[in-house]
Amino acid sequence: MSALPQAMVARAGWAVLVAALLVAPWLFYPLFLVKVLCYALFACAFNLLLGTCGLMSFGHAAFFGSAAYIAGHAAKEWGLPFEAAMLCAVGGASAIGAVFGYISIRRQGIYFAMITLALAQLIYFLALQLPFTHAEDGLTAIPRGKVLGLFPLDDNMVLYYTTAVIFLGGFSLVHLVLNSTFGQVVRAVRDNEMRAVSLGFEVNRFKLLAFTLSAAIAGLAGANKAIAFKLATLVDVHWSTSGNVVLMTLLGGLGTLFGPVAGAIFFVALENYLADSGLPVQLVIGAIVIGCILLFRRGLVGEIENLLGMLARRSKKS
Amino acid sequence: MSTQVILGQLLVGLINGSFYAMMSLGLAIIFGLLGIANIAQGAFYMMGAFFSWMLLRWAGIGYFPALILVPLAVGLIGMAIERLLLRRIYRLDHMYGLLLTFGILTFIQGLFVWLFATAGRPYPVPAELRGGFDLGFMFLPAYRAWVVAASLTFCLATWLIIEKTPLGRTLRAATENPNLTRAFGVNVPALMTFGFGVGVALAGAAGLLAAPIYSVSPLMGGDLVIVVFAVVVIGGLGSILGSIVTSLALGLLEGLARVVYPQGANMVIFVIMIAVLLVRPAGLFGRER
Numbered sequence: 001m002s003a004l005p006q007a008m009v010a011r012a013g014w015a016v017l018v019a020a021l022l023v024a025p026w027l028f029y030p031l032f033l034v035k036v037l038c039y040a041l042f043a044c045a046f047n048l049l050l051g052t053c054g055l056m057s058f059g060h061a062a063f064f065g066s067a068a069y070i071a072g073h074a075a076k077e078w079g080l081p082f083e084a085a086m087l088c089a090v091g092g093a094s095a096i097g098a099v100f101g102y103i104s105i106r107r108q109g110i111y112f113a114m115i116t117l118a119l120a121q122l123i124y125f126l127a128l129q130l131p132f133t134h135a136e137d138g139l140t141a142i143p144r145g146k147v148l149g150l151f152p153l154d155d156n157m158v159l160y161y162t163t164a165v166i167f168l169g170g171f172s173l174v175h176l177v178l179n180s181t182f183g184q185v186v187r188a189v190r191d192n193e194m195r196a197v198s199l200g201f202e203v204n205r206f207k208l209l210a211f212t213l214s215a216a217i218a219g220l221a222g223a224n225k226a227i228a229f230k231l232a233t234l235v236d237v238h239w240s241t242s243g244n245v246v247l248m249t250l251l252g253g254l255g256t257l258f259g260p261v262a263g264a265i266f267f268v269a270l271e272n273y274l275a276d277s278g279l280p281v282q283l284v285i286g287a288i289v290i291g292c293i294l295l296f297r298r299g300l301v302g303e304i305e306n307l308l309g310m311l312a313r314r315s316k317k318s
Numbered sequence: 319m320s321t322q323v324i325l326g327q328l329l330v331g332l333i334n335g336s337f338y339a340m341m342s343l344g345l346a347i348i349f350g351l352l353g354i355a356n357i358a359q360g361a362f363y364m365m366g367a368f369f370s371w372m373l374l375r376w377a378g379i380g381y382f383p384a385l386i387l388v389p390l391a392v393g394l395i396g397m398a399i400e401r402l403l404l405r406r407i408y409r410l411d412h413m414y415g416l417l418l419t420f421g422i423l424t425f426i427q428g429l430f431v432w433l434f435a436t437a438g439r440p441y442p443v444p445a446e447l448r449g450g451f452d453l454g455f456m457f458l459p460a461y462r463a464w465v466v467a468a469s470l471t472f473c474l475a476t477w478l479i480i481e482k483t484p485l486g487r488t489l490r491a492a493t494e495n496p497n498l499t500r501a502f503g504v505n506v507p508a509l510m511t512f513g514f515g516v517g518v519a520l521a522g523a524a525g526l527l528a529a530p531i532y533s534v535s536p537l538m539g540g541d542l543v544i545v546v547f548a549v550v551v552i553g554g555l556g557s558i559l560g561s562i563v564t565s566l567a568l569g570l571l572e573g574l575a576r577v578v579y580p581q582g583a584n585m586v587i588f589v590i591m592i593a594v595l596l597v598r599p600a601g602l603f604g605r606e607r
Contacts, residue, residue: 056413103592106599110355110412111551115595118548121541122588129581239544243420250417280432286425293418294406 009305013258017171021164030160031228036268037167038225043248043260044174045217051255052183052210054190055105058113058242059120060218062100065237066123067093067219068226072139073132075227082145082153082227089223090216096123097215098208105207117239124237138233142226159228166224170217175257177213186210247289253299262300324577325456331573332566333462333531336469337524339565341546342553343473344520347480349555350493351513354404354415359546360539361426362518366392366525367534368430371441381444384526385468392522393515400514405507423540430536438533465527472523473562476516480558489513548591554604564602 024033046060071089074080080088104115127133134140144153151158177183186206189196197203226232235241244267252263267285274281296303341359348356369388373379379387399422407414443461450459480486491499492506492513500506525539532538553564568587576583594602 056416058416103595106595107551110349110416113413113416114355114547114551115591117544118551118588118591121544121548122585125585125588239540243424246417246420247424280428282424282428283432284428286421286423286428289421290403290418290425293414293421294403297410297414 009308010257017258017261018168021168025157025160030156032268032272034160034163034228035225036265037163038221038228039245039248039268040261040264041167041170041224042218042221043245043252043264044171045214045221046245047249047255047260048174048177048217049210049214050249051178052186052190053207055108055207055211056113056246057104057116057214058239058246059100059104059116059118060214060245061237061239061241062116062120062123063093063097063215063218064222064225064241064245065127065232065234066096067222068232068236069127069133069139071223072142072226072232075145076139076142077132081149082147085145085227086220086223089226090219093219093222094212094216097212097219101208101211101215105204105211117242120237120242121239124234124239127234127237133232133234136234138231139226140231142230142232144227144230153227163224163228166220170220171261174217177210178257182206182209244285247285249299250289251292251299253302253305256299256301256305259299259301266300322456324574327573327576328570329456329458329462329573330576331570333465333569334572335566335569336466336473337528337542338546338549338569339473339562340469340520340524340527341542342550342561342565343476343558344517345546345550346555346558346561347476347513347520348517351489351510352400352404352408352415353412354419355412355547356419356514356517357416357543357547358399358419358422358426359518359521360541360543361423362392362396362521362539363525363528363542364430364536364539365395365426366522367441367529367532367538368434368525368536369522370526370529371439371534374441381447381526381530385523388526389519389523392525393519396518397511397515400511404514405511423543427536427540434536436535436537438535438538440533441529443530461530465531469524469527472520476520477558477562545587548587550601552587552591552594552601554601557603560603 042060042064045063046057049055049057067089070092071085074085074088075082078085100116100119104112104119107115128135132139144159146152147158147162151162153159153162185196185201188199189201189203189206193203222236226236248263248267249260250263251266252261253259270284270288271281274284292299298306341363344362345356345359348354348359366388369391370381370384373384373387374381403418403422404415407418447461447464450457451463452458478486480489488499488504489509491502492504492509496506521539528538549565549568550561552568553561555561568590571590572583572586575586582589598604
């Protein structure tokens with residue numbers, strides 16, 4: 001019964017999403033939207049791992065940030081074109097993801113979160129030490145280059161629509177994976193690991209694959225952000241970035257398809273708004289998170305889905 | 319390289335190890351009793367340092383009275399937070415505990431950044447503990463010796479209370495099986511509040527001990543708690559004495575690394591964590607939960 005409104009919400013959500021992506025740059029400042037989309041894709045990547053495996057990573061900044069550095073370095077120092085730089089970055093993030101996944105999927109729950117947090121801190125300290133990251137200064141003045149060698153990304157509209165296409169690609173991939181047989185197997189692992197093992201599934205291989213894929217998409221988002229804002233810094237690999245993506249997803253709705261997107265919009269908009277108000281972002285975000293966990297745990301999208309489900313049930317009864 | 323340098327770094331390592339020990343001991347108590355991986359431990363550590371600074375600056379109350387007042391104040395705040403916030407989520411998945419304490423960490427850090435900005439504030443070494451001893455082979459600053467001794471005393475006292483007193487026995491019973499303990503007429507919710515208070519008071523005390531060594535700043539706890547998480551993963555949360563020993567050993571190893579390969583010193587604990595996970599996923603003293 002509750003499947004019907006959820007499917008309706010999902011279909012309506014897709015239509016609204018594509019329409020909004022097309023129209024948005026005429027209503028809002030394109031660079032702001034680019035930032036929103038990068039973080040939204042990042043949150044979707046995080047959500048992929050959570051939604052499939054039930055594993056909550058507190059270290060996703062490692063993939064986001066290292067991809068940002070790799071993309072920046074490839075575009076600036078090696079002079080690679082936009083697409084190649086992005087590809088290098090995603091490759092790098094996937095490799096790190098595979099290694100971190102191999103180590104961390106040995107534990108679950110709280111321990112998994114603590115391990116990913118610690119592993120990401122290793123990347124942070126590496127970024128502080130390695131020469132090509134320029135430590136505290138970060139990588140600056142990264143050239144944006146041209147899409148397909150034709151359209152200059154220095155044009156904000158080109159930048160926006162390129163980002164929108166990348167976002168939509170990544171977002172659809174997450175959606176596909178969640179609904180694929182692969183996604184079903186991984187969810188089976190999440191719900192009852194012993195049973196999945198007894199059915200003959202190589203549980204850890206599926207978990208590792210989901211982890212690596214999640215890292216790759218987080219890397220895609222990070223690389224896109226670095227090119228768009230011509231900047232890759234220590235903030236991108238810092239644990240607060242890992243925390244922020246968890247909070248975005250929480251505020252939007254853990255485990256829902258559109259939740260991470262809604263959360264990212266809310267988060268980036270709030271950050272922009274607070275920047276002028278003098279109130280520290282951390283204070284407000286912290287208060288909102290505490291309130292969210294205590295009062296509306298399902299997050300924005302989760303609460304709406306729940307409400308629609310309840311309405312549908314009520315109308316059926318009467 | 320002189321033995322002076324090596325011993326000096328080992329001493330720094332031992333001091334860091336004592337801070338890890340106090341922090342991870344607090345984490346272990348809280349995790350055992352409440353099932354919460356309290357990432358806000360870093361905020362309580364920072365508050366401990368700040369409260370000592372405020373006592374001295376605003377009320378003229380010195381280091382030694384603060385040794386009692388600060389853990390008490392931090393513990394009381396922790397108990398209030400447990401009653402108001404944490405209590406509501408015990409029935410949920412453990413992940414919500416981590417998320418909620420992450421929210422609390424973010425909030426408290428934000429509050430202190432707002433009130434005090436991010437610059438560090440110096441806290442003077444108390445007059446009684448200035449100077450040091452010439453051991454012949456090295457110079458031992460009195461305050462550093464004091465920090466190691468004081469934190470070991472805090473840890474051992476906590477361990478003795480938990481292992482040897484009736485209160486500790488009830489606490490362990492509540493950790494092992496809360497429902498059964500309740501059936502014996504023990505007020506387990508009150509015990510949980512108390513346990514959380516003790517756990518964060520240890521972090522507050524660590525903050526006070528750290529104040530004269532590192533300057534007092536709102537962001538001092540965030541990075542520390544991640545290292546302590548790694549320490550806890552290495553040691554496992556099962557054994558109290560185990561977490562103290564692991565902490566001290568890791569602190570010393572970190573100090574040793576600062577001599578041999580200074581660039582990598584702050585990565586050592588994380589690398590050791592990886593190695594331990596590959597060989598013994600449950601941690602050195604851990605048991606699967």
